Amino acid sequence: MRSLVYYVATSLDGFIADDAGSWAAFVDDPLTLAALFAEYPETCPTHVREALGVDAPARHFDAVVLGRATHQPALDAGLTSAYPHLAQYVVTRRDDLPEDPTVTVVADDPVGAVRELKLQPGRDIWLCGGGDLAGQLVDEIDELHLKVNPVVLGSGVPLFRGLTTPRAFRHVSTTPLPGGVQLAVLARA
Numbered sequence: 001m002r003s004l005v006y007y008v009a010t011s012l013d014g015f016i017a018d019d020a021g022s023w024a025a026f027v028d029d030p031l032t033l034a035a036l037f038a039e040y041p042e043t044c045p046t047h048v049r050e051a052l053g054v055d056a057p058a059r060h061f062d063a064v065v066l067g068r069a070t071h072q073p074a075l076d077a078g079l080t081s082a083y084p085h086l087a088q089y090v091v092t093r094r095d096d097l098p099e100d101p102t103v104t105v106v107a108d109d110p111v112g113a114v115r116e117l118k119l120q121p122g123r124d125i126w127l128c129g130g131g132d133l134a135g136q137l138v139d140e141i142d143e144l145h146l147k148v149n150p151v152v153l154g155s156g157v158p159l160f161r162g163l164t165t166p167r168a169f170r171h172v173s174t175t176p177l178p179g180g181v182q183l184a185v186l187a188r189a
């Protein structure tokens, strides 16, 4: 069965963006990006793949699940989606998303939608974020692939919003990347 993998950049204190929704405090030097896109080439947005020299085939995922707030920057940039090389599932209660044949709108019950996706054949499913959606999908997450940035934000968008009870994960590996980022892989305990 396909796994749901939450692959996301986080601060040391568990925030995926600051209070303004920005990732400006996270490491984005070319060597770090190159190392990440070498391992996860399919997570490079289609419209910047050429500029960043990312042309390798997918290694992990063929589908991505995003909350609408995470999808919004692509819309704000005039695109209909950021990852049309993947099957994209955007979770939203809105009915005004621009038409895109690679986007499926999940209007409610993201847990049920992910359970159905896991039963379909294919590569693993990338949970892109954000924290609101991840909080609802926490019990469907099979692996965490955390890009742990060497910075404390203090506040911002949490990795998981709305959790009130602990969930345990076991450490699988930690890989140091250029720029001080640690790629931490954990599996559901």
Ligand SMILES: NC(=O)c1ccc[n+]([C@@H]2O[C@H](COP(=O)([O-])OP(=O)(O)OC[C@H]3O[C@@H](n4cnc5c(N)ncnc54)[C@H](OP(=O)(O)O)[C@@H]3O)[C@@H](O)[C@H]2O)c1
Pocket: 007, 008, 009, 010, 016, 017, 020, 021, 022, 023, 066, 067, 068, 069, 070, 071, 091, 092, 093, 094, 106, 107, 108, 109, 110, 128, 129, 130, 131, 132, 133, 134, 136, 157, 161
């Ligand atoms: N560091 C990283 O790698 C990373 C990755 C991804 C995102 N981010 C950051 O995270 C922030 C966005 O995260 P977020 O937690 O604010 O929001 P989010 O999870 O991306 O999206 C929340 C939205 O999803 C929709 N939604 C959530 N649950 C739903 C349900 N059960 N049924 C239907 N629709 C549902 C709603 O959209 P509607 O309002 O349209 O109904 C809701 O407003 C951004 O700042 C982004 O930059 C960072």
